[in-house]
Amino acid sequence: MSKETNRQILLAARPEGAPKASDFELAETSVPAPGEGELVARTIYLSLDPYMRGRMSNMQSYAKPVEIGDVMPGGAVSQVVASNNPKFATGDILFGYSGWQDYALTNGKGFRKLDPARAPISTSLGILGMPGMTAYAGLKNIGEPKEGETLVVAAASGAVGSAVGQIGRIRGCRVVGVAGSAEKCEFVAEELGFDACISHRDPDFAGKLAAACPNGVDVYWENVGGKVFEAVLPLFNHFARVPVCGLIAQYNATALPEAPNKIPVLMRSVLSNRMRIQGFIVWDFADQEGEFQETMSGWVREGRVKYREDFVDGLENAPDAFMGLLEGKNFGKLVVRVSPDPTQ
Amino acid sequence: MSKETNRQILLAARPEGAPKASDFELAETSVPAPGEGELVARTIYLSLDPYMRGRMSNMQSYAKPVEIGDVMPGGAVSQVVASNNPKFATGDILFGYSGWQDYALTNGKGFRKLDPARAPISTSLGILGMPGMTAYAGLKNIGEPKEGETLVVAAASGAVGSAVGQIGRIRGCRVVGVAGSAEKCEFVAEELGFDACISHRDPDFAGKLAAACPNGVDVYWENVGGKVFEAVLPLFNHFARVPVCGLIAQYNATALPEAPNKIPVLMRSVLSNRMRIQGFIVWDFADQEGEFQETMSGWVREGRVKYREDFVDGLENAPDAFMGLLEGKNFGKLVVRVSPDPTQ
Numbered sequence: 001m002s003k004e005t006n007r008q009i010l011l012a013a014r015p016e017g018a019p020k021a022s023d024f025e026l027a028e029t030s031v032p033a034p035g036e037g038e039l040v041a042r043t044i045y046l047s048l049d050p051y052m053r054g055r056m057s058n059m060q061s062y063a064k065p066v067e068i069g070d071v072m073p074g075g076a077v078s079q080v081v082a083s084n085n086p087k088f089a090t091g092d093i094l095f096g097y098s099g100w101q102d103y104a105l106t107n108g109k110g111f112r113k114l115d116p117a118r119a120p121i122s123t124s125l126g127i128l129g130m131p132g133m134t135a136y137a138g139l140k141n142i143g144e145p146k147e148g149e150t151l152v153v154a155a156a157s158g159a160v161g162s163a164v165g166q167i168g169r170i171r172g173c174r175v176v177g178v179a180g181s182a183e184k185c186e187f188v189a190e191e192l193g194f195d196a197c198i199s200h201r202d203p204d205f206a207g208k209l210a211a212a213c214p215n216g217v218d219v220y221w222e223n224v225g226g227k228v229f230e231a232v233l234p235l236f237n238h239f240a241r242v243p244v245c246g247l248i249a250q251y252n253a254t255a256l257p258e259a260p261n262k263i264p265v266l267m268r269s270v271l272s273n274r275m276r277i278q279g280f281i282v283w284d285f286a287d288q289e290g291e292f293q294e295t296m297s298g299w300v301r302e303g304r305v306k307y308r309e310d311f312v313d314g315l316e317n318a319p320d321a322f323m324g325l326l327e328g329k330n331f332g333k334l335v336v337r338v339s340p341d342p343t344q
Numbered sequence: 345m346s347k348e349t350n351r352q353i354l355l356a357a358r359p360e361g362a363p364k365a366s367d368f369e370l371a372e373t374s375v376p377a378p379g380e381g382e383l384v385a386r387t388i389y390l391s392l393d394p395y396m397r398g399r400m401s402n403m404q405s406y407a408k409p410v411e412i413g414d415v416m417p418g419g420a421v422s423q424v425v426a427s428n429n430p431k432f433a434t435g436d437i438l439f440g441y442s443g444w445q446d447y448a449l450t451n452g453k454g455f456r457k458l459d460p461a462r463a464p465i466s467t468s469l470g471i472l473g474m475p476g477m478t479a480y481a482g483l484k485n486i487g488e489p490k491e492g493e494t495l496v497v498a499a500a501s502g503a504v505g506s507a508v509g510q511i512g513r514i515r516g517c518r519v520v521g522v523a524g525s526a527e528k529c530e531f532v533a534e535e536l537g538f539d540a541c542i543s544h545r546d547p548d549f550a551g552k553l554a555a556a557c558p559n560g561v562d563v564y565w566e567n568v569g570g571k572v573f574e575a576v577l578p579l580f581n582h583f584a585r586v587p588v589c590g591l592i593a594q595y596n597a598t599a600l601p602e603a604p605n606k607i608p609v610l611m612r613s614v615l616s617n618r619m620r621i622q623g624f625i626v627w628d629f630a631d632q633e634g635e636f637q638e639t640m641s642g643w644v645r646e647g648r649v650k651y652r653e654d655f656v657d658g659l660e661n662a663p664d665a666f667m668g669l670l671e672g673k674n675f676g677k678l679v680v681r682v683s684p685d686p687t688q
Contacts, residue, residue, distance in 0.1 A: 054616075225611050244615045250608045260600035262607050264591070267569050270623040271588045272398075277621045279614040 135163035147172030308332030479507035481629035491516030652676030
């Protein structure tokens with residue numbers, strides 16, 4: 001990588017179904033120079049997250065879609081290489097939504113400095129960043145887990161799910177994970193300390209999930225949708241809560257399942273169990289960021305919450321890694337190493 | 345009706361699909377005599393409500409099913425004809441769950457005295473009773489309507505829906521009803537003052553509903569399920585709330601609709617709109633009964649909330665009337681006149 005080149009990954013086309021390589025374009029421009037009040041930062045770590053699939057489509061959602069030809073959006077850890085902004089100095093390590101590119105030009109709005117002495121800087125993309133905050137705030141405000149309840153967590157080895165389940169354990173719940181392979185399930189149960197973990201690829205997935213939840217399900221953390229949701233549906237207890245955080249199994253779908261329409265089953269469960277199903281995004285709880293940082297960094301320091309990162313090297317490999325993420329090929333928080341970590 | 349005979353309507357068989365006459369049995373026994381601490385009350389008005397369909401089935405729900413051979417359950421207004429209970433005197437007018445029968449024997453638990461001077465005693469089955477309280481508490485605690493929002497109310501001419509919509513108007517909402525005929529819609533719009541009302545039997549129901557909600561839907565009061573829910577689904581705004589009170593269109597269903605499985609559409613809306621869908625029953629808010637009685641009776645006195653009762657004469661006609669209720673044949677709160685109202 002030459003200092004004179006800024007590689008950017010652009011949205012080349014809106015995906016039909018699963019994104020493919022041709023939906024992305026690697027462009028090269030020159031490294032920008034900061035104007036008045038601006039700074040330029042070199043990307044160190046780029047976060048890849050399922051929500052980005054939604055941004056690639058031209059559908060109504062909580063965020064505006066990316067335009068064709070725009071740099072793909074994303075949170076990243078970066079280092080200031082030139083600054084005309086008095087709040088940021090050359091060498092500062094930042095977190096901000098600087099996108100899929102080697103260098104970002106910004107006025108600094110929305111960027112914050114990281115303290116490398118506090119935690120590995122990559123964790124600001126995972127357990128101490130948006131995914132960890134999503135888990136913390138969504139579980140606290142919508143899941144409302146109580147001691148002795150059963151919490152089922154979809155995508156349990158992922159960045160959000162792994163945190164949700166560990167917080168549930170701290171709150172005294174029986175925690176049952178759902179993940180995409182025996183290897184992931186072993187990690188979830190053995191390393192993260194979930195009470196059980198079932199692979200959704202198991203031929204008897206629904207039966208094993210039911211057996212792992214002998215007292216029914218009080219909280220279901222929805223990250224996935226599709227068959228995982230439908231396997232949990234018969235298990236809900238009275239007053240069950242379903243924080244809807246993501247629906248990764250649906251993001252690439254181009255048609256509805258040709259099956260009986262199960263909305264009546266779902267609504268009957270909502271009514272007869274007096275359930276609550278509630279969607280949210282992490283920004284809905286932005287005022288709890290300070291509480292989250294303090295609590296979660298304490299848990300991580302004490303070893304009560306563990307995290308796993310899945311590093312991919314090279315910005316040019318971000319599209320492939322992202323396509324794999326949507327198929328569950330990652331194992332832990334997916335992070336692209338774009339340039340060397342100067343704190344290591 | 346002889347004083348010596350107590351007619352009772354029993355559950356004869358669990359319905360398959362829509363209840364039919366043979367699912368009920370009219371039995372005659374003698375009028376009971378009160379034992380120590382007991383009283384006997386003659387039924388004046390019997391309430392018929394959609395929830396009773398659920399009690400006839402042997403499915404898991406919030407209430408235990410009725411057993412075959414049991415008297416059909418239901419709230420009623422009655423008058424004490426004999427009492428060995430110091431809290432109740434002969435002649436007292438009561439409300440209680442005394443069931444589908446001429447006379448009820450009870451120890452008085454769960455019964456309360458009505459003051460005929462306060463309001464017509466039949467209203468304790470409707471606007472000042474369980475349906476009114478359902479509307480009041482469900483809308484306040486789950487619907488949370490705000491001034492300027494759009495509230496869509498299913499089964500808008502019914503006992504609950506008519507109250508929900510009028511409360512919504514008092515709260516400053518644009519209120520759009522859905523009802524089952526042009527005549528009902530005219531009543532809802534003209535008499536009850538909803539901003540609009542659409543018949544779900546209109547061939548262009550979904551289109552007309554969308555046109556009546558130019559600013560989308562913030563609160564949808566779910567009484568019905570099925571196609572009404574699916575017509576509202578594309579209209580939800582961010583942070584929409586759906587109190588799930590009933591699903592009358594589903595109660596008689598024996599199979600799921602053979603259509604694409606639309607759970608993914610629903611869950612996508614929940615996520616991208618950060619919606620909340622929540623089931624409840626009126627007893628969840630029992631502590632708000634006093635507040636409800638005070639507020640609602642004030643609104644009724646001031647003419648701000650109107651109600652319509654649909655009277656059917658004769659206990660023997662209760663099964664037919666109930667079967668009609670499940671098909672939307674009633675028009676207003678369905679009440680069976682079992683014996684003459686002594687307050688009129």
